[in-house]
Amino acid sequence: xxxxxQSGNIATFHDLRTQSTEAMMREVEAxxxxxxxxxxxxxxxxxxxxxxxxxxxxxxxxVPFLHRIVIGLDRASREQYIxxxxxxxxxxxxxxxxxxxxxxxxxxxxxxxxxxxAPSEPGKGRNVWFCLGYTLARQDSSVVAVHDCDVLTYSAxxxxxxxxxxxxxxxxxxxxxxxxxxxxxxxxxxxxSRLLVSPILQAMKHVLGxxxxxxxxxxxxxxxxxxxxxxxxxxxxxxxxxxxGLEIGLLSExxxxxxxxxxxxxxxxxxxxxxxQDLSAEDASAGLSRMSVDICKALYRKLAADGTVxxxxxxxxxxxxYYRMAxxxxxxxxxxxxxxxxxxxxxxxxxxxxxxxxxxMRAGQLFLENPMETPFIASWNRVHAADQTIxxxxxxxxxxxxxxxxxxxx
Numbered sequence: 001x002x003x004x005x006q007s008g009n010i011a012t013f014h015d016l017r018t019q020s021t022e023a024m025m026r027e028v029e030a031x032x033x034x035x036x037x038x039x040x041x042x043x044x045x046x047x048x049x050x051x052x053x054x055x056x057x058x059x060x061x062x063v064p065f066l067h068r069i070v071i072g073l074d075r076a077s078r079e080q081y082i083x084x085x086x087x088x089x090x091x092x093x094x095x096x097x098x099x100x101x102x103x104x105x106x107x108x109x110x111x112x113x114x115x116x117x118a119p120s121e122p123g124k125g126r127n128v129w130f131c132l133g134y135t136l137a138r139q140d141s142s143v144v145a146v147h148d149c150d151v152l153t154y155s156a157x158x159x160x161x162x163x164x165x166x167x168x169x170x171x172x173x174x175x176x177x178x179x180x181x182x183x184x185x186x187x188x189x190x191x192x193s194r195l196l197v198s199p200i201l202q203a204m205k206h207v208l209g210x211x212x213x214x215x216x217x218x219x220x221x222x223x224x225x226x227x228x229x230x231x232x233x234x235x236x237x238x239x240x241x242x243x244x245g246l247e248i249g250l251l252s253e254x255x256x257x258x259x260x261x262x263x264x265x266x267x268x269x270x271x272x273x274x275x276x277q278d279l280s281a282e283d284a285s286a287g288l289s290r291m292s293v294d295i296c297k298a299l300y301r302k303l304a305a306d307g308t309v310x311x312x313x314x315x316x317x318x319x320x321x322y323y324r325m326a327x328x329x330x331x332x333x334x335x336x337x338x339x340x341x342x343x344x345x346x347x348x349x350x351x352x353x354x355x356x357x358x359x360x361m362r363a364g365q366l367f368l369e370n371p372m373e374t375p376f377i378a379s380w381n382r383v384h385a386a387d388q389t390i391x392x393x394x395x396x397x398x399x400x401x402x403x404x405x406x407x408x409x410x
Contacts, residue, residue, distance in 0.1 A: 009219025011173070011264040013165060021157040028160055029065040031167040035142035036067035038135050039159065042127035043149040045076040048087050052150045061092055062156045065163075069095040070135055072127040076101055082405050096398055098130060104397035105130070108390065115386045117378045119242050124148075125249075129240040129377045134398065136235055136380055137391035143167050145229040151272070153184070158268040163229045165264050174234050174262040175254050177220060178227030184273035188337045188344050191279075193224045195349065196292050196356040197248075199329055200299070203322035207314065213306060216255050220265055223251060224295075227268060234258065236384075239376035244291040245298030249376065252302045279352060292356050296363030297373075304371070315364030319357050326353040 006012055028037070039060075047053045060069070069091060073084050081099045088095055099105060112118035119126035128146060135141055145163050158178070165176045182190030201218045205211065217223055224247045230238075237257060241249030254263050279288045304310055330349045337344040367373075384391060 007219045009215055010260055011165075012219075012221070013161075013264060013266040015161070015267045015270065021155075021160060024164060025064065025156070025160050028164055028167055031169065032065040032067065032143075035167055035169060036140055037065055037143045037145065037163055037167055038068045038070060038141040039066055040070045040072065040128060040131040040135065040144060040146045041149050042072045042074070042124050042131065042146070044074050045080045045084065047149045048084060050150065052152045052154065056149060056151065056154045057088070057090060059154055059156045060159075061090070063093070063159060065160075065167075066093045067141060068135075068138075069093050070131045071095065071097045072100060072131040073097050074100050074122065074127050078102070081401075085402075085405060096134075096402070098134060098398055099401050100127060100130060102401055104401055105394070108394050108397060111387065111390060111393075112383070115383075117383055117386060119377045121242050123242065123244075125240050125242040125246045125377065128246070129242075130394075132235055132238070132240070133380050133383070133391060134394055136232065137395045141232050143229060144232055144235065145227075147178075147227040153269065153271050153273045155269070158227065161266050161268045162227050165266055166229045166231050172262055173264045174231050174258050175264070176229045177223075177251070177263070177265040178225045178268040179220065179222040179265050180225070180267065180269040180272040182222070182272060183342065184271075186341070186343050188333060188342050189273070190222070190224075191349070191352050192288055192291055192295070192356075193222055194333060195326055195329065195352050196295065197223055199326040200296070200318070200322050200356075200360065202325050203318050204299070204303070206321050206325075207317045208303070208308060211303070211306075211308075213252075213255055213302060216260055217248070217251060220251065222265075223247060236381040237379050239379050241298065242377050243297075244294035248295050248298045252298065255302075279355065288352070289355060289359060292359045293363045293366070296360055297367055300363065300367045301373075304367075310364070310367065312364070312368070315361055318364075319360045322360060323353065323357045326356070 004014055004016070043053065060066070071088055073081060076084060076099060081097070081102060084097055088097060109118050119129060132144065135144055143163055143166050145159060147159070147162070162176060162178050165171050165173045182188070201214050205214050226247060228250065234257060238253050240246070300310055327350065330346060330353060333349070334344045334346055380391070
């Protein structure tokens with residue numbers, strides 16, 4: 001997507017194919033000499049046995065500018081944690097594995113529970129939150145990047161481009177969000193972003209009237225991208241959503257805490273593929289169906305917090321407007337795909353739109369039934385205010401886990 005279009009909402013940095021990865025990597029390495037850069041990898045143990053993560057490690061071995069890699073390991077037994085330590089030991093950079101299911105970090109979670117500050121449910125949001133807390137406790141990083149462990153088309157260039165805007169001391173950006181086209185195996189992917197997020201933002205503006213928040217979100221080319229980087233000074237006040245509205249929730253936090261002029265998006269790849277979720281039309285608690293409900297609830301909560309009055313009538317109007325706009329987009333995406341020699345199943349696309357339209361109402365009902373729901377995990381500033389020893393105790397717990405299993409490397 002070698003263009004230079006700017007929407008006016010947030011700064012957009014393109015890949016104009018005029019700078020080599022090596023040259024940009026040298027620049028970031030120079031920035032990193034005085035502004036330490038940490039990478040967070042939230043991982044399920046099952047991803048260690050997949051196709052993507054070994055390739056990611058191959059690429060990370062080429063990266064000279066990382067100060068530390070923090071791996072959050074979920075759903076791992078003692079034996080699997082030991083295996084993971086060996087699996088990641090090939091990394092040349094300083095790295096640490098947080099055994100989230102181990103007894104020591106579970107004890108930290110129990111202490112948080114007594115303070116009513118523990119994450120409410122397991123998942124990527126909880127994993128990222130603990131990794132951010134650990135990184136803040138170490139007090140030696142200026143920039144933190146996060147990306148998933150299921151990216152099949154990963155390259156060192158993606159990470160380099162992602163961190164460049166926030167690592168560069170001459171730039172004002174506090175947060176950088178990645179974007180890319182979701183194309184793989186001759187198909188146009190990214191159904192939730194294309195068929196839910198884009199049209200529902202348009203529908204909300206049509207029904208509710210102009211909203212700076214909605215304009216802000218609309219400025220992102222791929223708002224659901226899991227790749228983002230931030231300067232650590234904004235992290236203590238950042239609240240991490242615990243449900244599947246993580247990416248929208250983080251952008252909402254950026255809107256709440258930062259000037260739009262300090263947020264940017266950067267094109268990090270022209271070829272991106274990762275693990276695909278099932279639509280799960282028959283099960284609203286799983287797959288893209290669950291994701292669509294959580295995304296809608298995240299949008300409703302933010303709009304309500306900004307003073308928008310929401311009701312059944314409003315949700316019905318949003319649904320009806322969304323449905324018409326989404327079907328029009330199906331035509332646009334079909335034509336775009338055909339012109340580029342890609343396949344789009346129009347029947348499946350319209351079926352997804354019907355499911356998302358239904359879930360717009362479902363999310364609205366859930367919101368009205370429980371308007372006091374607080375899916376955001378507490379900020380680390382609040383945790384520190386409640387217990388000033390817990391962050392250092394978490395660092396010590398991770399170190400003790402490492403010491404207990406050092407013989408695994410003999």
